[in-house]
Amino acid sequence: MQNLGKADKTTDEIFEDHLLNFNTQQVNATRLHKDINNYLRCIRAMQTANKNLMDTLSEIYEKEWVGQDMLYVQAQNNEMLWADLAHKLADQVVTPLNTYQAQFPEMRKKIDKRGRKLIDFDAERHTVQQMQNNPNRNEAKFIRAKEQMENAKRTYEVLNSELHDELPALYDSRILFLVTNMQTLFAAEEVFHSETSKVYSELEAVVDKLAKEVQKGTLPRRAYNRPLPIANHSAPVIQNSSSMNSPPKATNGGSHKYRGNSPTKDYEMVGMDRDDNYHSSSHVEYNGNGNGNRISRGQYDIPSGKENQHPDEGRIGGLGGSTSIGATTDNLPPGVLYKVKAAYKYQAEDVDELNFEVGEIIQVVEYEDPEEQQEEGWLMGVKESTGQKGLFPANFSRPI
Secondary structure (H helix, E strand, C coil), rough: CCCCCCCCCCHHHHHHHHHHHHHHHHHHHHHHHHHHHHHHHHHHHHHHHHHHHHHHHHHHCCCCCHHHHHHHHHHHHHHHHHHHHHHHHHHHHHHHHHHHHCCHHHHHHHHHHHHHHHHHHHHHHHHHHHHHCCCCCCCCHHHHHHHHHHHHHHHHHHHHHHHHHHHHHHHHHHHHHHHHHHHHHHHHHHHHHHHHHHHHHHHHHHHHHHHHHHHHCCCCCCCCCCCCCCCCCCCCCCCCCCCHHHHCCHHHHHHHCCCCCCCCCEEEEEEEEECCCCEEEEEEEECCCCCCCCCCCCCCCCCCCCCCCCCCCCCCCCCCCCCCCCCCCCCCCCCEEEEEEEEEEEEECCCCCCCCCCEEEEEEEECCCCCHHHHCCCCEECCCCCEEEEEEEEEEEEEE
């Protein structure tokens, strides 16, 4: 009837303004609560991600490097700062916000109750007005209707009066709450970023020291013995468990070049008879520098005590047309004797030598110059990756 204009409606413009402010305040509080909680979840996610990152850096930062202890200490400090920030936000920002927001549902219930009591008062007032305009009214009912109207009016006015005081007070409280809440948030962030900047400054200093040591070449390195090539004239050496841990060393400091001659000696050239036994066939000239024998292509120097050894036993690498033990000769390109795989990294020390990394494949080929073919323990090869050709120590590789 009020909506159709058939009944009077009690209006209160001041209350309507208070109600509009209340609705705006509640919407803003709900939005702030949602975003603060989401922010805290992100802080905790970053806390976990940062801890994982620092743990990984601490584990892969080698003990020999400068500042390894400092890196671990600063990683622990950083973890504590993240945990402290998350705790402060949860305890001093989110908890007060939950208390602040909890006021709105209770106030909403009171506002709704005031609206119902206003409708009751307007209905009783409309009934009294109708009975008052009726000359044939029942006086007893009219008196009872007036009493009910007064009761409804008192109930409504009590609630309305309370809300006229409480709504403005609640609306004004938003300022002090936001000031306190935001001060706590910003102060916690300021402390966190100030302290973390110190942590990262220390970490940067650690890395700078490491970089300077690398540039100066003063960084401690693990010592590795360089591998020695196995001379073609000698039998393979069976190494024990301790000697297998060190890589071989190259003869003559890693170079295949000779630096002088030793006294000339004569050795018998040996061949194979029908019973696969060695027999003398000729003499070869031995010219060396004390590090091994220098042997012509197709000739073999048989070490003492190996006279009954098969010619292919103990020969690592090849000279001329010979083939390394365990190497396959199937499906090879023309001119390739066999293939080897680099077991160690080798840095060339002469222009006619090969550089290679561990794992590179090298094709062993014939020597072009018969004089070069006399270099003991060295092979002529072509790197498959680049096509570069040169000499390399045989025992830096393994036959394929």
